[in-house]
Amino acid sequence: MPDKLLRLAVPNKGSLSQSATDILREAGYKQRTDAKRLTLTDGENGVEFFYLRPRDIALYVGEGTLDVGITGRDLLLDSGAKAEEVLTLGFGRSRFHFAAPPGTASSVGDLAGKRIATSYAGVVQRHLEDHGVEATVTRLDGAVESSVQLGVADVIADVVETGSTLRNAGLEVFGDPILESEAVLITRAGAQPPAGFEVFRRRVEGVLVARSYVMMDYDIRTERVEEAVALTPGIESPTVSPLHREGWVAVRSMVPRDTAQRVMDELWDLGARGILSTDIHACRL
Numbered sequence: 001m002p003d004k005l006l007r008l009a010v011p012n013k014g015s016l017s018q019s020a021t022d023i024l025r026e027a028g029y030k031q032r033t034d035a036k037r038l039t040l041t042d043g044e045n046g047v048e049f050f051y052l053r054p055r056d057i058a059l060y061v062g063e064g065t066l067d068v069g070i071t072g073r074d075l076l077l078d079s080g081a082k083a084e085e086v087l088t089l090g091f092g093r094s095r096f097h098f099a100a101p102p103g104t105a106s107s108v109g110d111l112a113g114k115r116i117a118t119s120y121a122g123v124v125q126r127h128l129e130d131h132g133v134e135a136t137v138t139r140l141d142g143a144v145e146s147s148v149q150l151g152v153a154d155v156i157a158d159v160v161e162t163g164s165t166l167r168n169a170g171l172e173v174f175g176d177p178i179l180e181s182e183a184v185l186i187t188r189a190g191a192q193p194p195a196g197f198e199v200f201r202r203r204v205e206g207v208l209v210a211r212s213y214v215m216m217d218y219d220i221r222t223e224r225v226e227e228a229v230a231l232t233p234g235i236e237s238p239t240v241s242p243l244h245r246e247g248w249v250a251v252r253s254m255v256p257r258d259t260a261q262r263v264m265d266e267l268w269d270l271g272a273r274g275i276l277s278t279d280i281h282a283c284r285l
């Protein structure tokens, strides 16, 4: 066991919590099974987890109290903390938009003098400043969509995923998205990576690659192998091995999961046979 544990902040609740725990478990780390538990030490893997409110995570990492955090890009930017994004994690995707009753405004330029309600006051203030617009920003904790109907605001700025909460409140988005967010790994800005961080990062990257690629195997006639490997170039280079059957080779290559079915059809048309696609459970590239 290393003498100093890597200290990680993980969302304890909300949209990011379950996916964050899933990715850590897939990366081979112990995770809490009781949602009320606030800390967990995985000494064998040299890490200690702190389950915190996602909104507070950037602050702990920015202060250097904790080494690494999982949070949303929008929450990081809103916090103003001295932490920086080091890896995008592919979940918790959302867009952050202005919205209002139809006809209220069509771009940020129409917001002068308006009352804007949001849970992300830092992001909104900065966006207004960038566009030279003066408006009143009111910070609310949640259910921001109701603030217009309740007479507290003219416009809201909030996370939009499916858009159904907005529609139910009689609001529609206007203008360009203020930002696009997803879950990210953060560390303290401008600091040396903490001890043990590279191993942690490689493990998490391994999960992301394993999730987004499949391993593809097939047999093909030697004279078609160049065309086939052009379809399956892999990450480094495909493995081509001789087959006992004269004039044929076996090919093995990593293929992006979302193209795998199309690639299999195209390989078949080239004359490939015995085409297998297999899940990857873990990897280090």
Ligand SMILES: Nc1ncnc2c1ncn2[C@@H]1O[C@H](COP(=O)(O)OP(=O)(O)OP(=O)(O)O)[C@@H](O)[C@H]1O
Pocket (backbone or CB within 6 Å): 011, 013, 014, 015, 016, 054, 055, 071, 072, 073, 074, 075, 092, 093, 094, 142, 159, 160, 161, 162, 181, 182, 183
């Ligand atoms: N549908 C969604 N609603 C809210 N946040 C979302 C959604 N989809 C993704 N996210 C992302 O999750 C993060 C918000 O975390 P937070 O814990 O506040 O989630 P939450 O679902 O709003 O939780 P709660 O409202 O219970 O506090 C942000 O980075 C946001 O972009």
Ligand SMILES: O=P(O)(O)OC[C@H]1O[C@H](OP(=O)(O)OP(=O)(O)O)[C@H](O)[C@@H]1O
Pocket (backbone or CB within 6 Å): 141, 142, 143, 144, 145, 158, 159, 160, 161, 162, 163, 164, 165, 166
């Ligand atoms: O576009 P949609 O799919 O409808 O999702 C977006 C909504 O989900 C979140 O609310 P949440 O459930 O976190 O409640 P909150 O407003 O109390 O934070 C977010 O703040 C929006 O209100």
Ligand SMILES: [Mg+2]
Pocket (backbone or CB within 6 Å): 142
């Ligand atoms: Mg919320």
